[in-house]
Amino acid sequence: MKGFLMTRIIFSLAIVLLTILPRANSNELTDGWKLNGYVQTIPFLDGRDFSNKTYMPIYTSMKLRLGVEKSVGDYLDFNVQFQNSRVFGQEGAITTNNSHIFMIQGYLEFKNILNQPLSLKVGRYQSDYGTGRFISVSPWNYVERAFDGFKLKYDNKDLMLEAFYAKHTSETKSQNGNAFPTANIFKQTEYNDYDIAGLFGEKKLSDDMKIQALGYMELNNAKNAEGVKMLERFTGTVSFLKSADPLGVTVELAYQGGKNQGRNIAAYLTTVKLDYKISDFTLTIANDKHSGTAPNSGEVNTFNNYPAAKHRFFGLMDYFTTASTNYPLGVDDYYAGFAWKFAQDWNMTLFGHQFISNKEALNYGSEIDLTIRYNLDKKIFVEFGNGIFLPDDLMIDMFESALGPGHSDPALVTYLRFTARL
Template sequence: MILSDTNKLYTFIFACLAFLLLADYALAQFTLSGELRPRTELRHGYKTLPAEGAEAAFFTEQRSRLNLDYSKELYEIGLSVQDVRIWGSTGQLNKTDGRFSVHQAWGQINFNKSLSLKAGRQELVYDDQRILGSVGWTAQGRSHDALLLKLDQEDWSLHGGLAFNQDNNPPEPAKLFDTYYSGVNNYKTLQYLWYHRELESTSFSILGLNNGVQLPDSTVNFTQTVGLTGTHKISDFGVNVAFYYQTGTDPTNTDVSAMLASASLSYSGLDNMNLTLGADYLSGTQPDQADNHSFNPLYGTHHKFYGFMDYFYVGNPHNQPISSHNNSVGLVDLFVKSGFSLSEKSSLSAALHQFYSPVDIVDPNNLSSTMSSTLGTEIDLVFSHALSDEVSIGAGYSQLFGTNSLEAIKGGSSSPTSNWAWLMLSFNPVFISM
């Protein structure tokens, strides 16, 4: 019997109540919480430059989640189900629409206070989320089907994760032969090791990740990413650095040699204000290079880093304007970010990004010449206000001033105004906690 989305929701709620009854008798910890987050957006040049005469998009998208956390001394359970929809995409008399899904469903065995094994669908979030992140800004978020072994001490941690993915074609119980993986925008296999150390005023992490992608000829190509991130605090100053190197073979059977470098300096000694200056460098591929030198930040929360208008590395390419070139031009991002505390419950943040290409860009109107490396300037403003511990409101405005070089790698026109505005309500109630 196939359950409707409504029946699935009732089943989930019943399971939550059952856990609650068990928790009462077993002296376990139980939390049932929720999230309801409608966000209205006005887009005209978000992610890509608008065409001449293009009208703005205007819509409201909502994420609704139920979260269950249950823990005892030996084990822990985490369940999170969600409904993601655009207002109006379902009719008024709708019975079911297929938008109900599982965001997380994992179990963890605690062998002792330090060693644990976590299995199931889960978010993988590490360091500043540059390579592995939850992508919480998007309505759907990101989660993985993975097995994770964790060793956590007071001042250091060592995690090892692995995943091996298969599609449902043919569905079980007819899945008897072969491990070919297709039809899903995902890696076939993933393994990583992460080490983190906390010192008195310094912390650092080392990450090694092996990413395998299934090819149509049934082989699997692997890329390896290794890197170091670190932070150091001196009085009111904070230094953040990151370096990653990528090698292996990409899905087009091209050799990879790419890098990411980042550095920023923060100052928090001003009244009700903090300031950050920094730069990100992600290598790109020259139009005449046979190897792939374009760094891929993989499964990070890219919206956090390279401008809130998501022109770079958020599921949309910025490649050379020649059909034979499938690799990105990379990115140099020089930025200034500041945060202002307006009151105990209100804050304002502002950011200025100046974007460049680290490699030559071919002029699409004259393939024998190149264009300016300047891609554009972006301004991001975000206001947030907490009405209570569980309810908040946020609003933002961003504007991009693009160039002819940005037109060449993204399409569209830099002449019309490219801007984006949004308004979001966030409800995060805790229904039961015991």
């Protein structure tokens, strides 16, 4: 009787789905498959330890991605991408296989739900909101950021709203299809997963002007040795963006509150950026400020935006990509520079940064970055990048306390980046 009832339920659900969804003919299911690919190879010369007496490591990173996508009518998209990330020679032998292939994306997207500009994405997906200061795919990294979860999106061109949920970490690593008394899933006594949920909205004010808002909650329900939850943190942001025509403006404000292992969180981020464009030349002046925590403080005042695209900000030498953990005093970045398209397929950027902490005007130092890029195609380019960092007392103290005396020289990094999106 029980099995018969379950069969009826499944049969009824199938009829409902077939009734609601548009019918796809055989051509829709077999035609229109598209391949996509991405290759990035970067040889590095890395002298970022502030010592001209040590060996400068030379290494090459590579990231290769291959995917397939398929649309069924105007109501369903399927997308899956696999990636391999490595440093040349890391296997140690030419016959060694470390099996570094993994799925970076894999999802179904149901579109035009109820004949409205409404879509639902289910699976493993990437997200990139606004400038990338808060949540982004972090494309510079060997492994780009992706989320396991759901995204419900409404987009009528002038107004876009998106609600998302993602599973950061699950205590249940696998689930057996059979229910039996000794199954691991039945041994859990409480919920210890790490979840993220939030809302994003964007309103266009004109063709070159828009406002954005993002709010998300992180709940790490695991407990420390004292039985206190690891994390209960809320982040709220608002952004105003105007493209350079000729004057561009970016203003972003963010606040974080909640608790980190029982300690109150009160942190903030501010960004003010002005661009002025004249033909193929764009001049920029800006300030990015991440709050920090004073030594021996009972609160957490260091702004933590770990899901952001860190390489886009705080200079190309990546000293502050982990600012929330390695630089808890906060980071204040005053920078200026220009981007110049000096020939048909050539462009360059030159920026100078002054980094200070948020406490007692302690300086990290100054950085100068130069990049020159040649575009073989819209999606294929070669980029030559260089950075030099002149350390101040705070940065010298941090490196010498970890590595010993003799780390007060200028730091250098040079790379050659080959990138193709296919």
